[in-house]
Amino acid sequence: MIQLQKIRRPSVPLHAEVADLYRNRILSGDIPTGTKLPSVDQISDELGLAKMTVRQAMDTLEAENLLERRSGRGTFAREIKLQPPKMLKMKAEMSELLSLMQGLEATVSTLDSDPDGKELSENGRLSLRRVHMREGVPFCMVELELSKEIFDRAPGRFLTEIIVVVMQSIGVDIASAKQRVTISYADLEAAKTLNVHLNSPVLRVRREFHDSAGNCAYSANLTYPGNSLGFEIDFLVSK
Numbered sequence: 001m002i003q004l005q006k007i008r009r010p011s012v013p014l015h016a017e018v019a020d021l022y023r024n025r026i027l028s029g030d031i032p033t034g035t036k037l038p039s040v041d042q043i044s045d046e047l048g049l050a051k052m053t054v055r056q057a058m059d060t061l062e063a064e065n066l067l068e069r070r071s072g073r074g075t076f077a078r079e080i081k082l083q084p085p086k087m088l089k090m091k092a093e094m095s096e097l098l099s100l101m102q103g104l105e106a107t108v109s110t111l112d113s114d115p116d117g118k119e120l121s122e123n124g125r126l127s128l129r130r131v132h133m134r135e136g137v138p139f140c141m142v143e144l145e146l147s148k149e150i151f152d153r154a155p156g157r158f159l160t161e162i163i164v165v166v167m168q169s170i171g172v173d174i175a176s177a178k179q180r181v182t183i184s185y186a187d188l189e190a191a192k193t194l195n196v197h198l199n200s201p202v203l204r205v206r207r208e209f210h211d212s213a214g215n216c217a218y219s220a221n222l223t224y225p226g227n228s229l230g231f232e233i234d235f236l237v238s239k
Contacts, residue, residue: 002046002048002188003047004018004048004188007192008197008198009199009200014049015056015057017198018047018056018057020185020199021187021188021198021199022037022057022058022066023061023064023066024199027080028185029082030187032077033077033079033080037075037076039075058075087180094177097164098164098165098168101165102168107132107133107134108130108131108133108160108161108162109133110128110129110159125148126145126151127144128142128144128146129142129143130144132162137195138194139224139228140194140222140224140228141190141194142222142223143220144218144219144220145218145219146158146163146218147216147217147218150167150217153172154166154170157170163218163220167218172211172217174210174217175210175214176210177207177209177210178208180205181205181231182203182204183204184202184203184204184223185200186200190223201226202224202226203224203229204221204223205221205223206219206221207222
């Protein structure tokens with residue numbers, strides 16, 4: 001059970017916090033259209049809240065036409081038209097990312113019960129879940145997949161160091177790379193792991209590296225607290 005009281009925003013009423021959580025899940029597509037939600041009893045047990053608080057939150061979302069209650073069947077996410085975010089596309093040198101990572105002093109801790117923090121995914125890549133700490137404070141939650149062939153070249157380092165830095169230092173073939181950054185919200189796991197308030201702003205990063213054969217060597221979903229990362233862009237002005 002998650003104690004929502006411990007990760008809530010102090011100035012936000014509990015029922016509004018729960019409503020924000022499920023509103024964000026629906027509007028982000030984390031809860032797809034037509035999905036049946038857990039019952040009020042299940043949500044109250046999961047969050048450690050009174051059933052009345054959860055009912056108030058569900059009433060709010062129903063009034064906003066985000067939820068539909070069907071007699072005898074439960075509560076479902078309504079069909080809504082999701083607006084994809086507007087993306088500002090830029091190009092950068094891979095060396096800039098590597099330089100940033102190499103200059104980062106961080107401690108890597110696993111989020112898995114497995115002491116090695118790894119398991120083999122369906123596509124044959126190793127899955128790892130970890131948190132990066134800086135001066136004892138969590139600043140990045142990571143869920144990643146890495147080619148087993150690459151992992152086996154430096155298993156000890158990959159488990160304890162930042163993946164991108166290790167890949168570069170052992171000469172992994174990286175032919176192409178892309179990254180997508182979006183502003184999002186701290187869900188229950190991110191709030192607990194990063195020690196931030198529920199529904200507070202976070203940056204979500206999707207990163208992929210491919211080798212010269214087009215195979216995905218590394219992919220990761222990274223979540224940063226909203227106040228831990230920024231971008232400074234110098235635009236070239238055409239004359």
